[in-house]
Amino acid sequence: TQLLEQSPQFLSIQEGENLTVYCNSSSVFSSLQWYRQEPGEGPVLLVTVVTGGEVKKLKRLTFQFGDARKDSSLHITAAQPGDTGLYLCAGLIQGAQKLVFGQGTRLTINP
């Protein structure tokens, strides 16, 4: 069974602070996708990382894929209340056709 452990599950910080969310697994992924999900809606893609060691930036969000393609992180700089939401990581298992999801990080940014 492929598992993707995401941490922390809950994070509440003040506006302006920095934060990092982690996804870890013992499995190697072909790629890893980060989504944001609003209540009652579907996951909305933020980024896909494919190459080991890859770093992608999306404004204040920085995504990194581990060298061994088993882990990833999402770093938010100077968090804003608009960043509040549920962040999901999902890994594409090598040789398979399915995404394995982490349990999500529920982020709250307090003004």
Add this chain to the structure above:
Amino acid sequence: EPEVTQTPSHQVTQMGQEVILRCVPISNHLYFYWYRQILGQKVEFLVSFYNNEISEKSEIFDDQFSVERPDGSNFTLKIRSTKLEDSAMYFCASSAGGWQETQYFGPGTRLLVL
């Protein structure tokens, strides 16, 4: 920007009834998926579909479930005889040129089985 659409957004049904959930994938995509998310739990893979065939399915996807691409645009998930534990959000997803491509998700159908 092209997006995956799903209907209905909500469905309430009685246990034992059949339901069909509908999806319209992104128009040039060839690979289709269904996932589900029970309230408070992880998103789980159900099935992948390509070239009018199931390519991979999870242990959740038993004989009560089936998928179909009845025409050039729709992709459906049928649950033949619903159970209480089928209550969940069901998400359709599609990807473009291969299994390794990014998957784009629809807004989901919330299914409640009473």
